[in-house]
Amino acid sequence: MSNWVKVAPFEEIPRLGARVVRTKNKDESELEIGVFRLEDDRIFAINNKCPHKAGPLSQGIVYGDKVACPMHSWKISLIDGKADEPDVGETACFNTKVEDGFVYLELKA
Amino acid sequence: MQKMKLVVVGNGMAGMRVVEELLKISPDLYDITVFGDEPYPNYNRIMLSPVLANEQTINDIILNTREWYAENNITLYTSARINKIDRKNRLVIAEDGTTAEYDRLLLATGSKPFMLPITGANLDGVIGYRDIKDTDEMIATAKTHQHAVVIGGGLLGLEAANGLKIQGMDVTVIHRNEWLLERQLDKTAGKMLQKSLETKGLKFQLNQNTKEITGKNGRVSNVHFADGTDLPADLVVMAVGIRPNFALAESAGIYCNKGIVVNDTMQTYDPRVYAVGECVAHRGISYGLVAPLFEMAKVCANHLANFGIGLYKGSVTSTKLKVTGVDLFSAGDFRSGAEAGDEEREEIVLHDAVGGVYKKLVIKDDKIIGSVLYGDTADGAWYFQMLRDNKPIHEIRDSLMFGQDSLGNTGHQGNDKAAAMTNEMEVCGCNGVCKGTIVKAIQDQGLFTIDDVKKQTKAGSSCGSCVGLVEQILASTLGGGYAPPSTSKAICGCSDLNHEQVREEIRSKKYLNIPDAIKGMTWRTPNGCATCRPALNYYLLSTWPHEAVDDPQSRFINERVHANIQKDGTYSVIPRMYGGVTTPDQLRKIADVADKYAVPMVKVTGGQRIDLLGVKKEDLVDMWKDLDMPSGYAYAKGIRTVKTCVGSEFCRFGTQDSTGLGIKIEKAFDHMWAPHKVKFAVSGCPRNCAESGIKDVGIIGVDSGWELYVGGNGGIKTEVAQFLCKVKTAEEVLEYSGAFIQIYREEARYLDRTVHWIERVGLDYVKKRVIEDTEGRKAAYERLLYALQGAVNPWAERVQNREKHKEFETITV
Numbered sequence: 023m024s025n026w027v028k029v030a031p032f033e034e035i036p037r038l039g040a041r042v043v044r045t046k047n048k049d050e051s052e053l054e055i056g057v058f059r060l061e062d063d064r065i066f067a068i069n070n071k072c073p074h075k076a077g078p079l080s081q082g083i084v085y086g087d088k089v090a091c092p093m094h095s096w097k098i099s100l101i102d103g104k105a106d107e108p109d110v111g112e113t114a115c116f117n118t119k120v121e122d123g124f125v126y127l128e129l130k131a
Numbered sequence: 132m133q134k135m136k137l138v139v140v141g142n143g144m145a146g147m148r149v150v151e152e153l154l155k156i157s158p159d160l161y162d163i164t165v166f167g168d169e170p171y172p173n174y175n176r177i178m179l180s181p182v183l184a185n186e187q188t189i190n191d192i193i194l195n196t197r198e199w200y201a202e203n204n205i206t207l208y209t210s211a212r213i214n215k216i217d218r219k220n221r222l223v224i225a226e227d228g229t230t231a232e233y234d235r236l237l238l239a240t241g242s243k244p245f246m247l248p249i250t251g252a253n254l255d256g257v258i259g260y261r262d263i264k265d266t267d268e269m270i271a272t273a274k275t276h277q278h279a280v281v282i283g284g285g286l287l288g289l290e291a292a293n294g295l296k297i298q299g300m301d302v303t304v305i306h307r308n309e310w311l312l313e314r315q316l317d318k319t320a321g322k323m324l325q326k327s328l329e330t331k332g333l334k335f336q337l338n339q340n341t342k343e344i345t346g347k348n349g350r351v352s353n354v355h356f357a358d359g360t361d362l363p364a365d366l367v368v369m370a371v372g373i374r375p376n377f378a379l380a381e382s383a384g385i386y387c388n389k390g391i392v393v394n395d396t397m398q399t400y401d402p403r404v405y406a407v408g409e410c411v412a413h414r415g416i417s418y419g420l421v422a423p424l425f426e427m428a429k430v431c432a433n434h435l436a437n438f439g440i441g442l443y444k445g446s447v448t449s450t451k452l453k454v455t456g457v458d459l460f461s462a463g464d465f466r467s468g469a470e471a472g473d474e475e476r477e478e479i480v481l482h483d484a485v486g487g488v489y490k491k492l493v494i495k496d497d498k499i500i501g502s503v504l505y506g507d508t509a510d511g512a513w514y515f516q517m518l519r520d521n522k523p524i525h526e527i528r529d530s531l532m533f534g535q536d537s538l539g540n541t542g543h544q545g546n547d548k549a550a551a552m553t554n555e556m557e558v559c560g561c562n563g564v565c566k567g568t569i570v571k572a573i574q575d576q577g578l579f580t581i582d583d584v585k586k587q588t589k590a591g592s593s594c595g596s597c598v599g600l601v602e603q604i605l606a607s608t609l610g611g612g613y614a615p616p617s618t619s620k621a622i623c624g625c626s627d628l629n630h631e632q633v634r635e636e637i638r639s640k641k642y643l644n645i646p647d648a649i650k651g652m653t654w655r656t657p658n659g660c661a662t663c664r665p666a667l668n669y670y671l672l673s674t675w676p677h678e679a680v681d682d683p684q685s686r687f688i689n690e691r692v693h694a695n696i697q698k699d700g701t702y703s704v705i706p707r708m709y710g711g712v713t714t715p716d717q718l719r720k721i722a723d724v725a726d727k728y729a730v731p732m733v734k735v736t737g738g739q740r741i742d743l744l745g746v747k748k749e750d751l752v753d754m755w756k757d758l759d760m761p762s763g764y765a766y767a768k769g770i771r772t773v774k775t776c777v778g779s780e781f782c783r784f785g786t787q788d789s790t791g792l793g794i795k796i797e798k799a800f801d802h803m804w805a806p807h808k809v810k811f812a813v814s815g816c817p818r819n820c821a822e823s824g825i826k827d828v829g830i831i832g833v834d835s836g837w838e839l840y841v842g843g844n845g846g847i848k849t850e851v852a853q854f855l856c857k858v859k860t861a862e863e864v865l866e867y868s869g870a871f872i873q874i875y876r877e878e879a880r881y882l883d884r885t886v887h888w889i890e891r892v893g894l895d896y897v898k899k900r901v902i903e904d905t906e907g908r909k910a911a912y913e914r915l916l917y918a919l920q921g922a923v924n925p926w927a928e929r930v931q932n933r934e935k936h937k938e939f940e941t942i943t944v
Contacts, residue, residue: 038658043941061658
C-alpha cells in the first residue's frame with residue numbers, strides 16, 4: 023500500500039541542497055530523511071544516515087546526482103543510495119513526486 | 132551518431148594509459164580496438180624485476196584484466212602483431228590478416244632491447260630482458276643451468292643479475308664503464324653499490340668489452356672478451372640499452388628519426404596518427420622510463436578527446452634501482468663542475484663510507500640541478516620536486532642536506548622512514564591504514580600516483596599529515612615508475628585547469644557566479660563537485676568582493692549554517708570574545724543559554740573563548756537570538772581568533788598593550804574569509820605567553836615596538852612562524868599584517884594555510900610585497916578593508932530574517 027505524505031512547497035527545497043524530514047517508523051522509532059533537489063529540479067530522498075558512520079547526508083554538498091557526506095566525504099548516489107568506490111555501503115531510498123507545487127514522499131507502509 | 136574509431140597498436144603501459152585517461156574524460160567518443168603482440172593483457176612491465184626476484188607473480192602485475200577490456204567495450208586482439216598500416220584507406224593489417232579501420236590511430240609500439248652485433252648473438256640462450264617471455268625463460272633456465280652472464284651494468288642489467296642470483300644461478304655482470312650505473316651514479320656511489328651487490332654474491336668485471344659468444348649444439352656455452360679471457364655461460368642476458376620500436380611507422384611513411392617524431396600534442400606528421408611511449412622521439416629525446424609515458428598519455432588523451440588543451444614539453448626523470456636492500460636514487464645532471472666543465476656548479480656532499488650513506492646535491496644558480504642518493508633515499512622525492520620546480524634554495528640551504536624533516540608529525544609515532552617500517556605499522560592514523568595495505572594496493576591494483584593511493588586506500592586522504600610517508604612508500608615500491616605530482620596540479624577531476632589558472636580566468640573574464648564560471652571554463656561536470664565548488668566560491672568572492680554572488684550550497688555545512696557540525700550531527704556554538712576578553716554579563720548570558728537549551732558540554736577553547744557543544748540545528752537561531760553576541764567564526768575558512776596575553780595593563784613584565792591591540796585587530800578583520808583558517812596572536816613581551824610563534828600572524832611586543840612573525844602553525848605539523856619585520860605603532864601592525872593577509876587571500880590556493888603558501892612562493896617574495904613595496908602594501912591593505920566593508924554578523928542576520936533561512940527548520944510529518 024502506498025503511503026504518500028506532503029512534505030513542503032517545492033521552492034523551500036534549495037537547489038543543489040536538501041531539507042530534513044523527521045518522521046516515525048512503524049515501531050515509533052525516529053527516522054530522518056534527506057530530501058534533495060538537483061540542479062535540474064529533480065527531487066530525491068534518502069535516509070539521512072551515511073552508511074559509513076551515520077553522518078547526516080542532508081548537510082553535505084550536492085553535485086551532479088550525488089552528495090558528499092559532511093563527516094568524512096563519502097560520496098553517496100542520490101539515485102540508488104550507494105557509496106562511490108572504493109567505499110562500500112548503501113543507504114535506503116524513498117520515492118518522491120511533485121504535485122501542485124508540493125513535494126511528496128512515499129513512506130514505507 | 133556513429134562513434135569514431137580509435138585503433139591502438141601496442142597493448143602496453145603507454146597505450147593503455149592513454150585509453151584509461153580517454154575513458155575518464157570522454158568515455159563515449161570512440162569505438163576502441165587494441166592490438167598487442169604479446170599473449171597477455173596489459174601488465175606492469177616495470178614489475179618484471181620483482182617477478183624474477185620471486186617477490187611477485189605474473190598475476191600480480193596484470194594492470195588491466197580481459198574483463199576490464201570487455202567492460203569498457205574495447206576490442207582486444209592479443210598475440211596479434213600489426214605489420215602494415217594502410218594510411219590511404221585508414222586501415223591496419225595484422226600478421227594473421229585481421230584488419231581494423233581507424234579515424235584516429237595511436238601507435239604505442241614501445242621499444243626493443245638492443246642486441247650487440249657480435250658473433251653468436253643469435254645462439255639459443257642469448258636473450259634480452261623486456262617481457263614476460265624473457266622473464267619466464269630466465270626462470271626456466273635457472274632451474275637447469277648454472278652460469279649466467281649479464282652484459283650491461285645499467286638498471287635493467289643489475290635487476291636481471293640480482294633476480295638470476297636469487298633464482299640460484301652463478302652470475303657475472305660485464306660492464307664497459309669503470310663503475311656501475313654511470314648514467315645514474317657518480318663514481319663514489321657506483322663503487323658503494325658494487326660493494327653492496329658483491330656481498331649478495333654477484334660478480335663483476337668492469338672496464339670489460341665483450342668480443343664474441345660461442346656455443347655447443349646451437350646453445351651458448353662461453354662468452355669471450357677483448358682482453359682474451361672468457362667465461363662459461365649457459366645464459367647470456369644482453370642489457371646494453373633499448374631502441375625505440377618504430378619500424379611499423381617508418382614502413383607506413385610516417386616521419387621517424389631514431390623514433391616516431393611527434394609534436395607537443397603527441398601527434399605524428401600524419402595528423403590522424405598519434406604516438407606515445409618509448410617508441411617516440413619528442414624534441415629529439417626518447418624516454419625509457421614509465422613516468423614520462425604517463426605525462427605523454429595525459430596530453431595525448433586530452434587531444435584525442437578534442438579538448439585541445441595541454442602540451443607535453445618533455446620530462447626530467449629520476450631513477451631508483453629495484454633491488455631489495457639497496458637504496459639509491461638519482462635525478463637530473465649530477466656531474467660535478469670539473470666533470471661537466473662548468474665552473475658555476477656547486478656540490479653539497481655527505482659521505483659516510485662505513486654507514487653506507489652517500490648523498491650529493493649539485494647546485495647551480497641557486498637551484499638543484501642533480502642529485503645522487505645512496506643508502507638513504509628518503510628525501511629523493513623532495514629533492515626531485517625542487518629540481519623540477521626550479522625552486523631557489525638559499526633560504527633552506529644550510530639544512531638542505533638533512534632532508535625535508537617533514538615527517539616527524541603527530542599521529543604516526545615519529546616514524547619518518549618508510550623503509551624502516553614493517554608492514555604492520557600504521558601509516559595513516561586517521562583512517563587506520565598500515566604500510567602493508569598500501570604496498571599491496573600499489574602492487575595489486577597498479578597504482579602510480581598519490582591520488583590513486585588516497586582513493587584506493589584512504590591513506591593520507593583525511594588530515595594529510597602522512598602524505599610524505601605515503602609518497603616514500605609509493606616511490607620505494609614503484610622504483611623508476613614513480614612520478615612526483617606536479618606542484619601545479621588540476622583543481623580537481625572536473626577540470627584540467629590548476630588553481631592559478633582558475634583564479635586568472637575568474638579575474639580576466641570577470642565571472643561573478645559559479646554557473647557562469649563552470650560554463651566559461653568548460654568544466655567536465657555540470658555543477659562541479661564537493662572539492663572544486665567551495666574553492667570556486669572562495670575565488671569568486673575574494674576576487675570580486677561586493678560583486679560576486681556567494682553560493683551557500685557551495686560551502687561546507689559549517690560555513691553554510693555558521694556553526695561547527697559534530698560527529699552526532701549536532702553543532703557547536705562559539706561566540707566571539709574579542710581578544711579573549713569577556714565580562715560578567717556575557718558569562719551570565721552564556722550560562723543562561725546553556726541552561727535553557729540543556730547544552731551537554733561547555734568548554735573553554737584553545738582560542739580563549741567558550742564553546743557550547745551538542746546543540747541541535749533547529750535550536751541554533753533561537754540560541755543566537757538569546758545570546759545576542761557576534762559569531763566567533765570558529766567554523767570558518769577565515770579569521771578565527773586573535774589570542775592575547777594580558778600585556779602592560781596588568782602584567783609586571785609587559786612592555787606593550789597586547790590585549791588592546793588584539794581586540795583592535797580582531798575587530799578590524801572580523802568576518803574575513805580566507806583560503807583556510809587564519810589565526811593571530813599578540814604577546815606583550817618576548818616571553819610570548821600568547822604563543823605568537825605558531826600562528827599565521829604572530830605579533831610580539833618589544834620595548835621599541837612590535838615584531839611581526841608569519842606562517843606559523845600549531846596543527847598537524849608544527850611550524851614556527853618566520854620573522855617578517857619590526858614596526859613601531861599599532862597602526863603599522865594593522866597595515867603590515869593586513870597587507871600580508873590580503874596578498875595571501877588573493878594568491879594562495881584554496882585550503883593552503885599561510886605556511887604552505889609561503890613555502891611555495893618563498894619568504895623573500897612576501898617581504899618584497901609587504902615590506903619593500905610601500906605603495907603595494909598600502910593598496911593591499913586598502914583592498915582588504917574594502918572587502919570587509921559592510922560585513923554583517925551572520926548570526927544576527929539569520930535571527931532577523933528567519934523566513935529566508937528555512938534550512939534551520941526540520942520538517943516533521
